[in-house]
Amino acid sequence: MTMPETIHGSCVVVGEAGLLIRGASGAGKSTFARDILLHAGREGRFCRLVSDDRTRIAPRHGRLVASPVHPLAGCIEVRGIGIVRQPFEQAAVIRLVIDLCEHSSRYPDPQDATIVLCGVVLPRVFSQSGALFADIVLGRLSGVCDTVVTL
Template identity: 50%
Template sequence: MTGTAAPAPPPTIHAGCVLVDEAGILIRGASGTGKSRLALALVAGAQASGRFARLVSDDRCSVSASNGRLVARPPAALAGLLEVRGLGLVEMEAEGAAVVRLVVDCDTEAPERYPQSTDRTVTVEGVTLPRIRVLAGEGGVTAAVILGLLPRFERPMLHVLSER
């Protein structure tokens, strides 16, 4: 034994993550706020319009900062599983990781109509990301809005480079 400790695993948070095109969407919220329903609606909505979409993780997510980006991965025990209320755990095709471009917080109270600019971002593991607050349980409507806005958050460096 060399005495060197193995690196600590990245922290897990109570959140799910989906990958749409090249953008990871981290979905946070308390139990019962519709995180899994929103994840399923995002994947189904994106796939229905011909876009690439897959589950990364449901309920728990390992997150770590890497080169100024937040990377989300499923904990091994939950990889490829999605909880559907009334059915239990169902298997889904899943990705092993995603670079998070957007954080969606499912709240039990309606978000402000015009949020303060300080409420439009959140810092996770030292990485500041755009954030949208949504009312819990409005998965289908919320998914449509998020999918419509997502191009604003995808591959931000390419948008900066293309403006030159």
């Protein structure tokens, strides 16, 4: 049985889909989480912070569930301002992992399209740190960006 673990990452929930955002320190996880929340909110979708910087992940019935690490629950870092409090959810089922990196491939390898966390296979996308990517992620949640075109 795979045990819960705490990872360096942020999580937001959009509708019923949890998005786990991972990356190195300073990669922009908090900024990306805030960008997702802003875009989803403007579209009228339910969206809320689950965790920032530290996220607890655990397998439950074949799904990966993310939750905040206390005492960080309800806190998110805003670069240049500091830590701010905001409404948050206690847990979310992860539906997509977003890995922020310095350099992403122009065309990712098919084997990189999924990742196994705590024994659960999840879809994954890469984004270059600082890239404007929230609309693509939200489109993927809506099913409009799930098809890979082969030329």
